[in-house]
Amino acid sequence: MTDGWGFRRPDDDDGTAAQHTPPAVAPPASFWWSDALNDPWRDPHSPVALVPPAERAHAPEPEPLAEPDHTRRRTLWTVAGAAVLAGVLAGVLGGAMGVRFSDDRLAARSILGSTAAPPHRAPESLAAVASLLLPSVVTVRVPVDGSVSLGSGFVASADGHIITNDHVVSGSSGVVSVIFDDGTSSPAKVIGSDPESDVAVLQVKRAELHPAMLGDSDAVAVGDAVVAIGSPLALRGTVTAGIVSALDRPIATEADNGATRYYAAIQTDAAVNHGNSGGPLVDAAGQVVGINAVIKSMAGSEESAGNIGLAFAIPINHARRVAEEIISAGRAHRTVIGAEVEESFRGPAGGVRLGQVTATGPAAEAGMRTGDVVTSFAGRPLSEPTDLIALVRKAAPGAVVEVTYKRGSTSHDAAVTLVADAD
Template sequence: MTDGWNWRQPDGTPMPAYPPTSVPPSAAPPAATPGAPAPGASPWWSDALSDPWRDPRTPAAVVVTPVRPSGSIDPEPVVDPDVGPRRGLAQILLVPLITALLAGALGGALGYGFSVRNGAGGGAVLGAQGSEAPAAAQRRPDSLAGVAERLRPSVVTVRVGGRGGSSLGSGFVASADGYVITNDHVVAGGSGSATIVFSDGSTSPAKLVGQDPESDIAVLKTSRTGLSPVEFGDSDAIAVGDPVLAFGSPLSLANTVTAGIVSALDRTIQAGEPGGTTRYYAAIQTDAAVNQGNSGGPLVDGAGRVIGVNSVIKSLASDEQEAGNIGLAFAIPINQAKRLTQEIIDTGKARRTVIGAQVTNAGAGAAVGVRLSAVDRSGPAAAAGLRTGDVILKFDGRPLTEPGDLIALVRKYAPGSVVTVEYRRGSAQQNVSVTLAADVK
C-alpha cells in the first residue's frame, strides 16, 4: 500500500526517498543502455519512470516471447507499443503536416489531369473518346469503301462534242494501254473524238475505235498508257440479291458511287430513238441509284469485279432530260460487253448473234411463248428442225412472253453457242438444241 507518494517495503517500513543521497553498490542502477540518461543525471531515469503509479524498478521495455512448440521457428518479438523513447511535439506535428501537403499535391495533380481530359479551361471536348477506330471505319479491302477506292482510278468521264452540241457520260479502263469501254449512245452523233477525264482530274484525248449501236457498246482509245484496268467478273454467275456498286458521273458529278443489289436478271430491254436503231439486250436490273451521265460506267459486284455496263434507266418523267432515278436501272451483262469489245478492238466491228428466224406474238389467249413467223432455210433454227408457226416457249430454260425476249436472249450469247429450245407444235411440246450463228453483214 502507499502512504502519500511513498512506497513501503514488504516489512512495512518506508522505502528510501528517491533519488537517494547515496546509493549503495547493490542498488546501483544497471549499466547504461542506448537512449538512457547517463548515471548522475537529475533524474537518471526517463520521463516515463516519473509516473507515480509505476514501479521505478520495472524495466522500461517489456519483451514478450510466446511459448512455441519444439522445432518451430522463432516468431518476431511482440513489443509493447506504448513503451519506448517519447517523441517531441515538433515531431508529432511534422508527420501529419507532411501527409497533408502530399495529399494536397496529389489531389491537385489528379484534378488538373481530369480537367484537361474533359476540356475544362480549354474549350469543350465533344463526343466520346474511343480507344481505336471501329471495325466499320477501318475500311478493309473487301468493304464497300475498299472496293470504291480500288475502282476509282479505273473509272472515267467521257466528254464528246458534235454537231448537236456536247454529251457527257461515263466509261471505264479495259486495258493498261488505253482502251476504254462506254455506251454507243454516249458517243453517237459525235465527231469521232472524245475527251477522257480521269478520277484525278487529268484529261486525255481519245479516238473512237468502233461501236455497235444494236448492243449499245462503243470502244475509245487514249494515248495514255500505264493505266489501271478493271477486273472483269462473270455476269452469268451473279444472283438476284447480290450487292453491287454503280460508278460514274451522274448529272456531271464525277467520281460518284452508289450501292444497291441485283434486282432481276435477263430483263429484256428494248431501247432506241424513234426511227433509229432499236437496241435489244437481256439486262441486269439493279436498284442502285443511276441517273443521266451514269451511262457507260461500270456496275461491279461486292468484290469489285465489273459485271455490267450501266446503260438505261426507267423514269416517271416524260422528258428524257428530266428523267431521274426511281430505283430501276439496267446494265448490259459484262460477258456480252467484253466479247463485243474484243471483237471491235480486233476487227473494228462486232458480230451480231442470230437464230435465223423472225418472231411475233404467240396469239390471243397465249400466256407464254412467241411464234416463229418466218424461218431462214439456211439459218440455225431451220438446221435444228424448227418450222414457221412453231411457238418457242423457253430459250435456254427462260420463259418467253414477248418477241423481244427471244431477240435479247439470243444476242446475249456468242455465235457458236449451243442452247436448248423448248417449243410447241400443234399440241405437242418438244425440246431441240440450236447452234447460234453470227449475222453475215
C-alpha cells in the same frame, strides 16, 4: 493509491499478528477529478486548485495531475505537417509524370474529343470496292452541236481501251475526251461502236492506267450486292450501291440511227441517273459485271427522268464479246437464230411465234418451221418477242441452246446452234 477502500495490519500487544476485517461500510464515491485527464470539459492550460471538503479532509489526496506535454504536441503537429507536405509533393510529381508520358495522346486529342484510329475496312467492303474501281472509271465528254454531253466509262485494258455506251458517243461533232478520277483529262479516239448492243470502245494514250477487272455476268445471282460508279448529272466519281433485282430482263430501246437495241439486262436498284451511262456495275469482289445503260422512270420525258430504283445494265460477258470484236475487226456481229418473230402474236399460254424461218439457218437445221411457237429458250420461259431476241443476242455465236417449242398442241425440244449474222 486507489479510489476504493483500504486495509492495514496493526501490531498486537502480544506480538501476534491479527487480521482485521475492513469495516462493512460502502466505499466513498469517487471524486470528479479522479479521471480528470479524460474530462471533456477540462481546460488543460488553466491553473488547478483542488480543496477537499472539510468532512473528507481525512481522505487520501488524489494523484497529482501532470501538465500537458507541449513537446509531444509540437511533435504531432510536425509529423502531420510533414505528411501533408509529402502528399502534395507526391501529387505534383505524379502529375508531372502523367503529363510526360501522355504528351503524344494529348497532342492527338482535339478540343471536342479524342481522335480514333483509322478504321480497318475489309477487302469486300463497299469502301474497299469503291477505292479499287474509282481510278479505273472515267467521265466521257462528247461535243454535240455546240454543247457538251457527259457520260461515263471505264478502262478495260492496259493499252488504254475504254468501254462505254454507244449512245454516249453517238452524234459526236468533235474530239471526245475523258476525265480521270484524279481530275486529269486526255483526248480519246473512238475505235468503234455497235448501236444494236449499245457498246462503244474508245482509246487513250496515257501512262499508268488502272484497268478494271472484268467478272463473269453468268455467275451473278439475284440478291447479289452491286455498286454503280460514274458521273450522274456531271457529279464525277459518284458511288451508289444496291442489289441485283432481276436477271435477263429483256430491254429494247431505239438507237439514233433507227435501229433497235436488244439485250437481256441485269436489273438493279442501285441509284443510276443521266450521266451514269457507260459506267461499270461492280460486284462485291470489285469485278465489273455490267455496263449501266438504261433507267425506267415515271417522268413524262427522257430528259426529266430520274432514279426510282429501276436501272438496267448490259451483262459484261455480252459487252466484252462485242468490245473485243470491235477492237479486232472494227465492228461486232449479232448472234442470230435464223428466224423472224411475229410482233403481234400474243398466245394464251405465252410464247413467241416464228415468222419467216431461214432455210439453212440454225432454227431450220434444228427442225423448227414457220408458225412454231417457242415457249422457252435456255430454260427461260418466253412471253414477248423481245424476250427471244434479247436472249439470242446475249448468247455468243456457236453456243448450243436448248429450245422448247409447240407445233399445234404438240411440244418439242431441240438443240439449236446459234451463229453470227452474215452482215
